[in-house]
Amino acid sequence: IAGITQAPTSQILAAGRRMTLRCTQDMRHNAMYWYRQDLGLGLRLIHYSNTAGTTGKGEVPDGYSVSRANTDDFPLTLASAVPSQTSVYFCASSSTGRLGSPLHFGNGTRLTVT
Amino acid sequence: AQTVTQSQPEMSVQEAETVTLSCTYDTSESDYYLFWYKQPPSRQMILVIRQEAYKQQNATENRFSVNFQKAAKSFSLKISDSQLGDAAMYFCAYGMEYGNKLVFGAGTILRVKS
Numbered sequence: 001i002a003g004i005t006q007a008p009t010s011q012i013l014a015a016g017r018r019m020t021l022r023c024t025q026d027m028r029h030n031a032m033y034w035y036r037q038d039l040g041l042g043l044r045l046i047h048y049s050n051t052a053g054t055t056g057k058g059e060v061p062d063g064y065s066v067s068r069a070n071t072d073d074f075p076l077t078l079a080s081a082v083p084s085q086t087s088v089y090f091c092a093s094s095s096t097g098r099l100g101s102p103l104h105f106g107n108g109t110r111l112t113v114t
Numbered sequence: 115a116q117t118v119t120q121s122q123p124e125m126s127v128q129e130a131e132t133v134t135l136s137c138t139y140d141t142s143e144s145d146y147y148l149f150w151y152k153q154p155p156s157r158q159m160i161l162v163i164r165q166e167a168y169k170q171q172n173a174t175e176n177r178f179s180v181n182f183q184k185a186a187k188s189f190s191l192k193i194s195d196s197q198l199g200d201a202a203m204y205f206c207a208y209g210m211e212y213g214n215k216l217v218f219g220a221g222t223i224l225r226v227k228s
Contacts, residue, residue, distance in 0.1 A: 033215075042118075042205055042218035058215060090159065102149070103216065105159035 003027070004106035006091050012112045013081050021076040021109050023091035031094045032074040033058075033103065034066060036087040043090065049074055081113045116141045118208050120219035127196045128227050134181075135191045135222050137206030147209045148182065148189045149216065154202040162204070165189065193224075201226040 007022045025032065030051045035043040035058075045058030049068040063085060065077045074093075078085055089109045095101040117140045127133035139148070150162040165173045165182050172180050177197075181190045193200055206219040 035218075040220050042120075042220045043207075043216075044218070045215050048215065059217075088157070092159075102161050102164060103159075108157045 004091055004093055004104060006089075006106035006109050008109060009107070010110040010112075012114060013078075015082055015113055016080050019078045019081055019111070021078075021089055021091075021111070023074045023076070023106060024072050025074075025091075025093045025104075026072065027093060027095070027104065028071060029093035029095050029104070030071070031096060032068065033092045033094075034064070034074070034076045035090045035092065036060065037090060037108070038087050046076065046089075081111075083113045085111065086113045087111060116143075116208050116210075116217045118206055118217050118219040120206055120222050122222045123220070124223045124225065126225045126227060127193070127200075129196055129198060131196055132192060132194045133196055133224065135193075135204050135206075135224065137189045137191070137219055139187050139189065139206075139208045139217075141187070141208065143210055145210070148180075149207040149209065150178070150180070150189075150191045151205045151207060151218075152200075152202045153205065153221075154199075159205075163191070196226050198226050198228060200224060 004025045033048045034046040037043045044060050047066040049055045052071045091106040092103040094103050119138045146167045148165045152160045152162050163175045163178050177194045179192045203221045205221045207216040209216045
């Protein structure tokens with residue numbers, strides 16, 4: 001079934017550790033996004049990529065980095081995790097970077113930083 | 115900066131009845147999109163309906179319809195004949211025509227009573 005796969009589903013991580021959240025899509029979508037969801041705040045954009053080889057910062061990029069080496073993969077890295085990064089992380093994609101095409105979301109990764 | 119406000123943290127509706135979820139937004143742009151997403155307990159993000167700002171006609175998808183008031187910057191979601199499966203968190207989101215970032219509201223939890 002075509003879609004977005006995120007891994008892991010959930011993770012408990014000690015503060016200061018490095019962590020990479022994986023995201024893979026098989027829809028050949030050009031644009032990909034990382035959002036974090038926090039209670040009372042909705043979803044906020046962390047980083048995005050309009051096409052392979054390019055990335056951009058969203059609303060809350062500090063403490064996170066991304067890469068887009070190919071069309072299908074868009075990993076999110078926390079170089080040194082802090083408790084405020086405890087959240088549910090969603091990867092999403094759209095066929096183009098324009099909003100004519102809606103976002104398709106993965107099922108999220110629940111990350112707890114202790 | 116664009117903001118999206120959902121003033122109802124929680125709403126309840128009796129099965130088979132109608133409920134309206136409120137959303138207001140702030141923007142200086144004239145061309146943009148508005149969306150409603152549903153997030154059931156499974157955590158999956160599901161697009162419910164979308165509205166292009168240049169279209170005066172309100173969008174409709176089966177039991178879901180919107181009341182789009184551009185001058186008032188209001189975008190409410192009406193769910194008719196509510197079903198138990200409608201119980202979820204609902205997010206209102208705003209996106210610009212030539213941007214690729216969605217701004218989400220904080221969400222409204224909808225409970226459906228049998």
